[in-house]
Amino acid sequence: MSSQPDRIILPQNVSPLHYKLQLEPYFDTFKFDGTVSIDLKVNDKESDFVELNTFELDIHEAKINDVKSLETVTDEENQTSRFKFPAGTLKDSDNVTIDIKFTGILNDTMAGFYRAKYIDNATGETKYMATTQMEPTDARRAFPCFDEPNLKASFEITLVSDPKLTHLSNMDVKKEEIFDGKKFTYFNPTPKMSTYLVAFIVAELEYVECKDFRIPVRVYATPGSEHLGQYAANLTAKTLSFFEKAFGIEYPLPKMDSVAVHEFSAGAMENWGLVTYRVVDLLLDEKNASLERIKRVAEVVQHELAHQWFGNLVTMDWWEGLWLNEGFATWMSWYACNQFQPEWKVWEQYVADDLQSALGLDSLRSSHPIEVPVKRADEINQIFDHISYAKGSSLLRMISQWLGEDVFVKGVSQYLNKFKFGNAKTEDLWDALSEASGKDVRNVMDIWTKKVGFPIVSVTEDGHKITFKQNRYLNTADVKPEEDKTLYPVFLSLKTNSGVDHSLTLDERELTVTVEDVDFIKTNANQAGIYVTSYSDDRWTTLSKQSDLLTVEDRTGLVADCKTLSLSGYTSTKNFLQLISQWKNEDSFVVWEQMINSLGSLKAAWAFEPKETLEALDEFTRQLVSEKTHSLGWEFSENESYASQRLKVEMFSSSAAAKDPVVVKAALKMFEKYTSGDSNAIPPLIKSSVFGTVARDGNAKNYEKLFAIYKNPSSSDEKLSALRCLGRFEDPALMKRTLGYLFDGTVLNQDIYIPMGGMRGHKEGIKTLWAWTKENWDALHKKFPPSLTMLGSILTVATSGFTSRQAIDEIEDFFKDKSTKGFDQSLAQTLDTITSKANWVDRDREVVVKFLKEHNYYK
The missing domain is CATH 2.60.40.1730 (tricorn interacting facor f3 domain)
Structure with a gap:
């Protein structure tokens, strides 16, 4: 038995x-x-x-x-x-x-x-x-x-x-x-x-290879595109060598092949010695690729190669240990990227990327623990999500900061050596890390892996006395007493003018400490902990003026936390809008990306509000970004740093989305030249933003031009950008046409959610997409069986744009007599997401209008 x-x-x-x-x-x-x-x-x-x-x-x-x-x-x-x-x-x-x-x-x-x-x-x-x-x-x-x-x-x-x-x-x-x-x-x-x-x-298939490693390293593709595999082949050879040294174990197979597969449900799959990839995640035309695409290919390749040891050589005993595979490979890919490309500053980006993905999903009541019991085969696909990948890797980042990266990697090496060619449980990793560090890792981490959610740490000040209190965080802000029993071991990492105090751990409900200098305080230094921090209105105002005392990770984390707290009502949305309006002179693309993403979350929640409110939010965005965008410009040179290029891309894209007239005019002019035969008219780094601007402009002739680019692209990057933007046109006839392509073979099965995602960006698109999904549900269910992950992704894209309780009732009504096996978790998470948006708008509708009016953003 x-x-x-x-x-x-x-x-x-x-x-x-x-x-x-x-x-x-x-x-x-x-x-x-x-x-x-x-x-x-x-x-x-x-x-x-x-x-x-x-x-x-x-x-x-x-x-x-x-x-x-x-x-x-x-x-x-x-x-x-x-x-x-x-x-x-x-x-x-x-x-x-x-x-x-x-x-x-x-x-x-x-x-x-x-x-x-x-x-x-x-x-x-x-x-x-x-x-x-x-x-x-x-x-x-x-x-x-x-x-x-x-x-x-x-x-x-x-x-x-x-x-x-x-x-x-x-x-x-x-x-x-x-x-x-x-x-x-x-x-x-x-x-x-x-x-x-x-x-x-x-x-x-044809292949290219790299001979810099002791065994054959090849990248295969269908004939004609194999040359685009050279970047990945070179990176594979370099990464295998790096991981061999890091883990102290030789890669045990006689070759390493990577293959670009034309229809692929995931991003990539770590099959031992024969890794398969979605074409766009392996093949790369470096000269014509965006910086995000280059970083994505590097991350995916290094993620899959980390699996050759962690997952393949040592495998989780059962599927509840999936996070061990995925969380670790994610952390290791960032670790390797940081070694190879220090100018990418990946640990700064991590705060805006994986950490926010993890907190976003884990703030829902329908989230699940990192280690989730799996009883049946059809339950497994649903845990390939941001909890297993992003929260898992965020937890490992937290541990690596606690123990030190060198000690952490040493403990992992001992774990791999002990269990190679076998199976292991989460506890086995904790024991190896405890042995390497001399700290009680198992006791601390069991709570984080076996319990759902994360805490909100409320900071109250009384002179020099500061009290930290933890409670379960839900973005619906309706935590029941029985959901608030877990006390997490929270590393407070309190930052003051004296430096960072790493000794404080909040493992009870409350902790009070005395701080000599309270002019500047911030918990969660460098945002390494998995929690959000709630301050008083006065402290938010003070912090908004102290950006020079904060690291990039701190600033990014503050913006993300303030938006998260606004969403759930722990702070007023006014604090969020005031915070980012103070930071117009920010120089880090990471912080800008977080500010724009957080503002995007607000706009998405306000999608069904009156037109004049949405236009005022655009005006707020323009006044935030335009000056910097115009001074930076949108010309790129090879001599520019990665950070400088990323900042220009972020500012141009934000200004274009907010309909800055100067940027819109420039984008439309570039597109006109490009489609008239000037292949250098659009810098590759901003091509997707230019396409998006063209789609928002709504011209039917430009739809034809974008469709022609999709059918005959210069790169896979360009193809997907064009496909996404076909969903951004608001003309009902063009939306209908785009949806028609999802079933007639024009769009590959693996890419069906890409134009759907574009359509989710505007009110009419959200409504049209849901109507189409209901009409075609039986066909979708047949085409994407519930045992695969795609159906859950499609459902999420098709429904999560809504922002009202009425929409929740309608979605629940549609599914009440249908089997939701295989995507019930996606459905529950979508309904939680809509609920939190509805709460946010109802709570702060007038707050936002008042702020925008007081600051003259209404035209």
Whole structure:
């Protein structure tokens, strides 16, 4: 029996040792034939069956040592097949081999062994690649297997196809032969690994390589675009070398391949030795890419390579430990980026990026703990979210600051060495970090990983006495007593004119300290802790005038906290508007990005307010950003620093979105020149902002031009920018046309939410998008099965733009008689998000109007 009886897992009468798997895909019928032989360890000799995970597989035959199974019982609900054998079949041996013949579907749902559609650049012909995505539980769509992460085994894979196609798998090639007009590629056996990391690809592919590492490092793509893989190939070689030194463990496989896959549900997948990526997250035209795109590719590549150790070499025991994989790989990618590109100042950006993503989701009642119990396969996809990735990595950042980065990485290395080729639990990592640091890491971190949410720390001042009090934070501000029982160990990191006091930990409800100089106080120095801080109105006013005493992380964190507290009513939105209006002379692009994002959250909540209020908010934004935008300009040179370029991009983009007439005129002129044949008319770094300006201008002729760019782009970056902006046109006929492209094959399945996201940016788009979603719900449900993550993402985009209780009633009414299995968490989180926006607007509608009128922002 399982040690956790409520978990739905396979019987443990046998366990896998080694798989021999042969697969042959057919691109005419979109099916594949397979055979698998699994060497089994017999744990219960009295049993007479073998049960495996299978899904959408047609089983033809199963035998053990030439003894055929008597019957096969398939359970579609639990995705298993039980093969019953004559009594005594397992009795006489410690190990047996089961041989199974089967046929599967080369599906178009981006799961298991599937087909990815693309257009051949040279011929214009529609072609397909056969590729895999097994995580979390879709290896069972590709072959009968023990599809649980702690049932590791080794794999020997053989692929069969037309000789002209490339065959790739986790390992290097043992031998290749042509037989009967077909190519057979036999790969060397893998080390022990989990089924979700198995990968194989059959496709027309070319590659580039980097020879700076001791083993082959290659990036593959469909012919014609492989040259765009050189940046990633070079970075891969450099990163593998860096991680080997950091972890003190050699990368254990004989090669590292990366492949650009045309239809891909995630950003990338860390399959051991054969990492697969969404095209836009791997291939890069550096000269024509935005700075965000370059940083994104670097982050994704380094994230997947961190997984080669953390996740692949040592794997979580079960799916509630997913955060260990994802949180760590996220933290490690930032750590590596910081080593390779110190001018990117990634730890500053982290506060505006991952930390805010984590706090945003975790401020909802429908959030979940970092470690969340998972009982069924269909629950797993829903935890691939900002809690596992962003809160997980934010927690690791907090620990690394507490212990020191060097000690943290040393503890991780000890953990990896101890559990390599095996499985481990969260507690095992805490124990290794405790050993390396001499601190009680487990006791502190158990609360953070096993409890949902994070605290608000309220700061009250009485002369030199300062009291800190913690409570659970919810952005609906309606915390019930039973939800407020957890007391988090909060590292206060109190910053004053004397420096930072790292000794203060708030692990009770309240703590009072005496501070000699109270002219300047700020908790959570450098924003390393996972909490928000609430100050008095007077202290907010004082802090808004003390930017010179604050680091970039501090300033970014203050802006984010003040917006968060405004949203939930712990402070007035007036404090937020006053704070950012004081910081017009800010020089950090990170702080500007946070100010603009936070202002964007306010505008999104106010989306359905009267037109004159929205125009006044635009005027507020223009007066905040225009002067700096005009003085910086929007010309770029190669000699400029990364920070200078990012600042220009942020200011131009903000001014364009706020309809600054000078910037709008410049953007439209650039677009006109660009579409008339001047390929250098738009600097690549601001191309997406120019496209967005054109869409907001609403001209139908420009829609045609953007659509032409989408169909024939100069880069994948440009293609996605054009696609997103097709959703930003407000003309009802153009919105209808854009939505039509989501189902007719014009937009790839993986990209469907991109134009939807553009449409969510304006009131009419929000309403049109929801009407379309309701009308097409059955088709969406069929196209994106609930067992995949895409349906939840689509639902979120289609509904979360609303800002009223009336909308909540309508959404709940629509789903009341429908199954929400597989996306119930996304639905609950969306409704929480709308509730918090409705509360915010109702509470501070008049406050915002009064502030805007008093400062003459109304025209």
